[in-house]
Amino acid sequence: MILVHAMTPARYGVWALFLVVTTFFEMTKSGLLKNAHVLYVSGTAADNPEKTTIASSSLIINTGITILFIAFIYLWGDGLSRWVGGGPELATTLRWFVPGLVVMVFFSHLEAVQQSHLDFKGVFAGYFARQLSFLIVIASLRLTHQPIRLEHLSLYWSGCVFIGTVVIYFYSRRYLLNRFDPTMAWVKKITGYGGYIFTSGIVANLFSNLDQLMTGAVIKSTADVAMYNSASRLNQFIDTPSYAAADVIFPKISKASVEEGENKVLYLYERMVAVLMCFTTPLVIFIIIFAWPITTIIAGNAYQRAALILQLYMVAGFLRPFQNQSANLLNSLGKARLCFIINLISLGVNLIVNWTCLHTIGFYGAATGTVITCLLGTTAWYFVMRRQVGVEMRSIIRYMGEFYGVFYREALAILRRVRGGAGA
Template sequence: MKQYLNSYWFRSAYYSFLQRFSIILFGLFNFMILARILSVPEMGIWGLFLTIITLAENTKTALLKNAHIKFVSSNLESEEKSVVASSSLLINLAITLLYVLLIVVFGPLISGLLNMELTFAQLLNWFIPGLMVMAFFAHLEAVQQSHFDFKGVFAGNFTRQFLFFIILLIHYIFKIDFPLYYLSIYFSLSILAGLAVLYLYSKKYLLGRFNPSKKMTGQLLHFGGYIFGSSVLSSIFANLDQLLTARFLTPVSVAFYNTAKRINGFIDIPTYAGAEILFPKMSQAASAKGIEGVRNLYEKMVSVLLALIIPAALVVIIFPKLFIYILAGTRYYAAAPLLQLYMFISIIGTFQHQSATSLDSMGKTRLNFTANLVAFFIKLLLTFLFLKYMGFYGAITAAVITSVISAVIWYVLIRKQTGVHFSSIFKNIFLMYGQAYTQVLQLIRKNKS
């Protein structure tokens, strides 16, 4: 038992799940407070701000983290590890400065295109220090995970989420009013606190040298280029409903979509945590065992994730208004149908996330990018058409249809590349449910006796 608890899979799953869970949980707590402080239009503006910032963070991380992990984990020499880390940080800072330039120059234009007030541009401008801090935060995350250590990543993310929550709670309890841009300042301070904690856990892996090389920079960009493109597309793909709803409708409509997305985030915890855990091990399996190793890991991971997600999603689908009432109150009941459909999308999305991770670990980054590009344009076209002719429910309708089409595309790709059998996945799911049922019966009988 002790050996199992000390295994990579248990430790990484434990901390990755805690990290994802804490991010979503505090996100929900923060949303519950803000939904009772801010007006519905202000909630729409804040929700879209978080969408843009998360998109920027995720895409930059996609370019660097997987490449950083792959090259560090495959090099045993500390000098080579130092070159990888230094080159990764250099690219990270360069992209961050590009983001800052885009905010300064195009902030007001973005606000206009998304039908937001200038308050939105104000939020972005006040968050520029936070963007700079995020660059170092993301770098230390990659350093931790490249050494198969997830503890510090959890501690850093927990700190930033907890501090932001405490600040909002103080405002709520003592009824302290504040302008919307204060949230950007609080968000930046929280990330800075998280960075300090993450550094304490990561300093044992830092070699104290900054020696980037042109060759390694090129290798990181080459490996991460298609992953970056895939991440940009998948991130925009996931948030296209909110972005286009803001463009064609109002911030109020965005607030309803954001409410449904927040609750849906709980269901997606296992999926994203699973992808983070799976990538380092799949990279090793692809090198050591080839296609068979990747296939076995894929089938096992997807089986476990679906066994967890399906029951939880069904509960939310049956009682959507209950969850919305707890989270945001009766003002947001219009989000109930959106929430039910997002649950369906989450179940299907499990296959896509793990398939994308598998392809990247096998070095099939270009194929992954192409699949994401096709799905993106399908969703863009359908979302535009359905929003135009259906209004409020147009974006979610397009999202459901696109998810079904994408599921078919990803099934064909992963089956062709690895020989995955979906029948094996569903067989594993029923076996896990059977085993769980048997263990529950045994526990009941033991307690009775």
């Protein structure tokens, strides 16, 4: 919010593209490394010396991937910037973030170390310190009326990543044995494990950022990218509960599929989707009705065009819990290959539809294309899930009715207690 009000839409659009590129790199790398690191270390006995071999091999891969990305920035950063419409500013901002990329090697490694020992306090503390310090920096610049230059902003972000790394290091020290003994066997095993999860991560990250990337590539306006970025950030309010629920239900479904059979899996899946849609439905309706004042309050008058984008995103956001939980269900049942194929087809369709809509509609083309793709994707996912586990839409609707009934009765009970207390 501070940056939106402190920068012009064109300059904020460059920052939005910078975040898309760097976040895409980190999330993709995490999909390959962190899952494998956590899986192999957590499944190894506490006194097994192979723990350090696994961690060391993971660090080698982490470093190698980062070096390749830094080389890509210096060799082809200008071309990438021109392709997405970021101009020379985006390439410069990416190069100023190289120190941050180096520090991120250690941050992500320590994060994986923490999670592999089922300790999440350090991860929370590291991210909290990183984000809070950046907030303090940009708030201080705003309050003192200092100019905010994009290349300096990426350098400040690098410093904040360093602060987060120091914090997470203090929480991780007890798990570090200060030995470095990687082996080629473990390097191959870790990279081999990624497979479909790694490629699915690439596809998922491309899919979630395709609207901003294609808007920049086709329209060549960073100001328009800024509109999409601001609407996308507001849209995260809808997506966050679905992703959080995935972390909860993933182990439950994996266990149920082994111990209790497909009927229990189907029951858990349909009820989780129903709960999420019960939550998102009123929120979606509220945001669609009040999209203009919400956008104006959060982003300012310059971003009013983002209101219609936000409304279109809400239509897709209403259906997204079904798609997210379907993908999560297939992964938990060991059908990652099928999940990858569906996601890859969805990405291809989204690319074609968005490209067509951008050239025919213009500014709102990417948002319109996202809605069309989401409707097609939800339909496809429904028939896939019906075939795989026997999902029935009427069951989800019935569960939604039951949950709303519970909410209504609980609300009435609370009102009665409040009135009773006031009368006393």
